[in-house]
Amino acid sequence: MKKKYLLLLLTASLFLFSGCSEDNNSSNKISLGLMSDTAAIPFILADQAGYYESLGINVEIQIFQSAVDRDSALQANAVNAVSSDLIASGFFKESDNSLRITSKSECGYAILSSPESNIANPLDLQGKQIGLSTNTLMEYLVDLTIEKYSIPDVTKTNIAKMPARLEMLRENQIDAATLPDPLTFLAQKNNSSVIVTNEDLGVYPGVILFDENFALKHKALISKFYEAYDKAVDEINANGIDRYIESINQVANFPEPVLSDLNNLKYAHSSLPSEENVNSAMEWLHAKGFISEFYAYEDMILSFE
Incomplete structure (x- = not known):
């Protein structure tokens, strides 16, 4: 079971990054795969509010309803970044690909x-x-x-x-x-x-993963990407998302009964996960035998701060 899961992730990651088209590696474009959860909201709002465009970058967002759907789609679509979590990032690292954590993503x-x-x-x-x-x-x-x-x-x-x-x-x-x-x-x-x-446990496990090679070649682009994200966070925290909720949900497809709850959400500016959180996840994976060695914090993250 463990080997099958690792093989699935390896296959997905190989398609994910070896199959990137020239268009998706253009100097101002990020193709971003997000799960249909609350972590996606600031990224979508940044697009809807024109924050990406105002900074001269193009962010193409794809939304997935499950990790299985996302990983299946990764085998056929070129992306530069995905929303994920600390546990999945350890599996990806074990598969020896170039995904690196560039920030937390906020989902409860x-x-x-x-x-x-x-x-x-x-x-x-x-x-x-x-x-x-x-x-x-x-x-x-x-x-x-x-x-x-x-x-x-x-x-x-x-x-x-x-x-x-x-x-x-x-x-x-x-x-x-x-x-x-x-x-x-x-x-x-x-x-x-x-x-x-997760807050009771002191764990904030959501992350954004970028292909390391793409990110290192496009540092200014990634910095602008997070600048737009932070602007979206400021907008949400100050004014909620009422004026954007319809357009956001056209992308995210949240269940209709929960839309009223989304206006109460608050977010923090982009930042890396704590070393303690990353180490805890790697320790769990290593103890379970899912990864062959303990991966250090500096091997998992890529800082643009």
Whole structure:
């Protein structure tokens, strides 16, 4: 299973960067693959508000509803950068490609209880069944929760597809589940309760990965990319996203019931993940045998600060 997963990532990464067209390597263009989660919002708003254009750069955004869809699309489409997470970045590094972390991406994650589970706090997870996707960020967050709160006897149930996980949570077929925003908002509307968040664990796992060769050749372009992102963050924090929500959702395709929740989101300016967070993820991957060695912080990141 581990070898198959690594092979999938290696195959995706080879197509991802060896197949880049000349057009996508042009001097002012970034082709950006994003997941349909809340981390995508500032990047989309920067495009909708004209911040990229005002700085003379062209950012082509592609949105994916699942990591499987994204990785499948990567085999057929040229991109320069993708939204990902610390765990996936370790798998990519093990595959010996040139992806490097250039910043955090801000998306919340949570373990939520099913409506009838009577789980009120992390300790109530003892003896319960938690839906997640194994060998991914979701399992990492569950393991951190188990470790932090010393919870024995937790059953991990692999439900790879998030819509199925959300539905099983709603129907009380599992006791709890790990989900990203905005699916956490939708689960709460279905009477689930948040038990643990990534913030409770002190972990901010979302990242943006750039092809190192592309990034080093286009340092000014990447700096402008993050300048536009920071302008979008300032706009969101000052005024919300009401005036952009319709155009943003035409791109991101968020569930209609959660749109009102998105206006309450706040973001921080672009920055690298902490060394502590990166090291924690690499330690987990190494302990699980998913990576052959512990990758140091400086081997994982590429700074434009």
